[in-house]
Amino acid sequence: MxxxxxxxxxxxxxxxxxxxxxxxxxxxxxxxxxxxxxxxxxxxxxxxAPAIIEKLHGAVDEMGHAETFHGYAPDLGYAFLRDTIAKNDYQDRGCDISSDEIFVSDGAKCDCSNIQEIFSLDNKIAVCDPVYPVYVDSNVMAGRAGDYDAATERFTNVIYMPCTAENNFTPELPKETPDLIYLCFPNNPTGAMVSKAELQKWVDYANKVGAIILYDAAYEAYISEKDIPHSIYECEGARTCAIEMRSFSKNAGFTGMRLGFTVIPKDIKSGDVTLHSLWARRHGTKYNGAPYIIQRAGEAVYSPxxxxxxxxxxxxxxxxxxxxxxxxxxxxxxxxxxxxxxxxxxxxxxxxxxxxxxxxxxxxxxxxxxxxxxxxxxxxxxxxxxxxxxxxxxxxxxxxxxxx
Amino acid sequence: MxxxxxxxxxxxxxxxxxxxxxxxxxxxxxxxxxxxxxxxxxxxxxxxAPAIIEKLHGAVDEMGHAETFHGYAPDLGYAFLRDTIAKNDYQDRGCDISSDEIFVSDGAKCDCSNIQEIFSLDNKIAVCDPVYPVYVDSNVMAGRAGDYDAATERFTNVIYMPCTAENNFTPELPKETPDLIYLCFPNNPTGAMVSKAELQKWVDYANKVGAIILYDAAYEAYISEKDIPHSIYECEGARTCAIEMRSFSKNAGFTGMRLGFTVIPKDIKSGDVTLHSLWARRHGTKYNGAPYIIQRAGEAVYSPxxxxxxxxxxxxxxxxxxxxxxxxxxxxxxxxxxxxxxxxxxxxxxxxxxxxxxxxxxxxxxxxxxxxxxxxxxxxxxxxxxxxxxxxxxxxxxxxxxxx
The missing domain is CATH 3.90.1150.10 (Aspartate Aminotransferase, domain 1)
Structure with missing residues (x-):
């Protein structure tokens, strides 16, 4: 039964x-x-935007002719898009990320909820409170969060990091050591941001305790002030402890187009197993790529x-x-x-x-x-x-x- | 750590x-x-096909104007597509499936690999041998398959149902009772098919032992002979034991477009919990819909x-x-x-x-x-x-x- x-x-x-x-x-x-x-x-x-619409029409026409038709996409995304992302979002900002560390997907929500699958069910997560519900809910569904305690409105096996007016809506380092730390800056829902120095503290902490930071940077395009990191890889040491998730939904209006990506540096290891290889395996087995025409639209996001x-x-x-x-x-x-x-x-x-x-x-x-x-x-x-x-x-x- | x-x-x-x-x-x-x-x-x-290309261009144009722009899609897919599927693939064939039992997705591979998540890790799966690797691999990754035994080339906690020349490449009912049964007809990789009477045996068996049939019908469009079921819902009793997965990849060439769907009748229950509600929750939490333009392309598949x-x-x-x-x-x-x-x-x-x-x-x-x-x-x-x-x-x- x-x-x-x-x-x-x-x-x-x-x-x-x-x-x-x-x-x-x-x-x-x-x-x-x-x-x-x-x-x-x-x-x-x-x-x-018009430049993207134009590219979409071109890609649709390609799909209509045998010579330019595209079937299954490469598991991890088309090179034309991964190369463009690596250059524009990372290398041009001085971040040491190569295109084969980028995994194209159908959006940051999917990646944020799926990423926990490559970790042990024994791992303990830490989240900000308040927080985008998907981080916790996906861990609840996997069986990693413990039970819901109606009195505290919290799950028993999750470390909550309150973000309140007192701490300017940015979390303090948790007292109990987590294995996985979800951070989102610019923050949903509070709109708060961390400085580069502050984020560096988190990277140093994660490297010290052996935790992984799952960094949701979906709102990066809205950063207007200086000294605010656009990527966690601006911090020293992030290549050994941080996974970054990005979206095309908010910078390019792709909420109904579905495109995002996750960055996993090859330096993050457990023994001699890279997280990169596990996520690649997950992509190859449980996913089949974003549509070609949508990936072309993503490329147009980076055109002049x-x-x-x-x-x-x-x-x-x-x-x-x-x-x-x-x-x-x-x-x-x-x-x-x-x-x-x-x-x-x-x-x-x-x-x-x-x-x-x-x-x-x-x-x-x-x-x-x-x-x-x-x-x-x-x-x-x-x-x-x-x-x-x-x-x-x-x-x-x-x-x-x-x-x- | x-x-x-x-x-x-x-x-x-x-x-x-x-x-x-x-x-x-x-x-x-x-x-x-x-x-x-x-x-x-x-x-x-x-x-x-040209009719689909035309529809795609139209949908792309819609995305380029504020009045007709589409953001986040409804969790389970647009009604225009779900209604069309329900009518054409089910109701017109005499299958009792309503549009709110259809979940639009980015493909049958994703659905086939994700569907196991709504079941207990204690459940035991049965698969044909040979079989599309995704069924087993997704269960291995979830921890449901036991260990790999190199001698037998099999996982210790999976029931294998040999499909050989002797049984005309169609499986026999397993000796050990499974909880979840993966079936794929027309079959990948053998190209074999079951008659309606034969499939009815499986439905009866599943209802008798309380198992769920996960029916992959991705190749349905290639059925050319009579008395071959196009859907498992042609069998009596399937509404209480069968989940069906379909793809647009093979009937409409959508391998690079990414569109599929899963049917979960509301009659499948464990106690008073419907599988429909669990899959809806998974869709809402871990997925964000197929792109609008792709769903419109799917609609065009059913136009004259x-x-x-x-x-x-x-x-x-x-x-x-x-x-x-x-x-x-x-x-x-x-x-x-x-x-x-x-x-x-x-x-x-x-x-x-x-x-x-x-x-x-x-x-x-x-x-x-x-x-x-x-x-x-x-x-x-x-x-x-x-x-x-x-x-x-x-x-x-x-x-x-x-x-x-």
Missing amino acids: FKINDNYLKLPGSYLFSTIAKKVAAYIEANPDAKIIRLGIGDVTQPI EGKAQLKEQVAYYMKNAKVIYDGLKGAGYTVSGGVNAPYIWLKTPGNMTSWEFFDHLLADANVVGTPGSGFGPSGEGYFRLTAFGTYENTVEAVERIKKL | FKINDNYLKLPGSYLFSTIAKKVAAYIEANPDAKIIRLGIGDVTQPI EGKAQLKEQVAYYMKNAKVIYDGLKGAGYTVSGGVNAPYIWLKTPGNMTSWEFFDHLLADANVVGTPGSGFGPSGEGYFRLTAFGTYENTVEAVERIKKL
Whole structure:
């Protein structure tokens, strides 16, 4: 008689964004005339840039002719894309990463959730609190997180690193030694950032205790200040302890196109086994590559035209971030983030819980945001708004919130 | 100190097709003038059909304008595609499957390897021998297969069901009761097929012992004879025991486009937990949907023009299958498959092992095939050729093999 993986039953409720989608759908059904503005899920609204569209059309035409048709992609991605990534994102920044250390995938969410599979189930993870739910949930499903304790709203076998106003929303080194450390900077959901010196501390720590840092840099394109690392490989020693995940979703609007990559330096070893070889094996066995036309689109992201067009796109969203930040601050809210990240993190007014504020905002301003408590217990009393709406909607949403 | 998932170290050697690729690359480097014909890996050669190319261009244009841009896809796939699949592949064939039981994905390989994650690690799997390596390898990596025994070339905790000339390459019900049964018809690698009555026996058996059948129907489009089931849901009772995986790779040439789907009827339960809800949770947490433009391309597969063009494409490959089958049979080889499947399964001549024949064919005919032993010990002494080459290359390859 078959049995299910009952680790799944340890997950409390449904995935955060599914819950939000259901609540919004129910509200719309009851209020069909409401003009909802969505600043909740981190989905983009600007169309794919013209240079990328042009490349996509070209690649589609290639697929239509036998001479230029592309079947199965190379396991780890096309060389044209891996070479381009290695040069632009790493070598040009002085990071020692070669193209055969880059694994092209269908997105950072998949990579962030799959990466734990190459590690022992005995490993203990450390995560920020609040945190992107996928890191913890994927470990719960694998059986690495222990049980859910409803009293603390935490899993018993996970090390939580609170990120609060007191520590400027950046974690301190954990007291208990973890094996795997998830870090995300610029941070989702708080929009916080670390300096290079601060990140170096984490790299030194990981190398000292033999931990692996799983570094989610999906929001790298939004860094606007100096001395903020764009990659963890800017830190000395990262080649022996850090895996970096990147996405095309936020810098190029690929949320509906699906492209990302993971960097695993060949220097990370357990005995004489490289993590690189394990991930390559996983890619070869459990994955079959991103579509050719999408990989070509990814290449266009790094063309001169693509870069120029995407710089404008990022600037568009960062203007939104400023509208939200300044508007809410002016209205008396306590806000952070929004400077090196497309997320604004705000304290809910009065003694409202995060979900109370969600309901209030949905019902009274018809604005959808994300409850901070959905990201972890330390997110309670906070709320995330994204800069990924249209400018017009963002201005309108802020006006509505101000009037509450 | 982090530890790796050492189940990975139990995998013998590298993934079959990676090994073949390396051998071929080495041969080409040593013999740069050789005109290699590849009938090894099951990759297609015909371009994407015009009706699909047209749809792709349209979808690309949509992505380039804010009004028609598509961001994150619905977790389980767009309704336009799921509805189309449910109608065409199931309801029109009299199978009771609804669109919300269909999960769109980036391919059958991913689904076949990921599906085991929703089951307990205590479950015991049964596989055909020979078999598509992904079923076993994904279970090895998860820790469900036991240890590799070099003497038997088998994993200690897997039930192998030999498919040999004696049983017409179709498995018998296993003596030991499995929890999960992987079946693939039309079969990769042998090209064998089961009748509906025979498949019904498996469904009845699974329901009786409480096992789940994981049914890989990736080659369904190649069925040419009557009384051969196109879906396991043509069998009575399959809704309580069978999960079906489908691909767009072979019926529509999507190997480089990446699209597939898995069907999980809501009637399959463990206690009051549906497998449907577990797979939905996995999709929502560890996956982020197939690209919008690719899902639109999938929709075009079912349009009247798409259907007509793809019928021709399948006929093209099946003509190749006949060329190989008839040619090798005429030359004195013992061959099977190739009638309801794009694979021809042949007995190696003399006492050659599968890899000896591979090397012989590569060196003396410059033809690449797949060694039967790569699919399991019962495949030793056999060899797989695919019908997915061009017609000209297929004819030429058969001529060369005849001359050996």
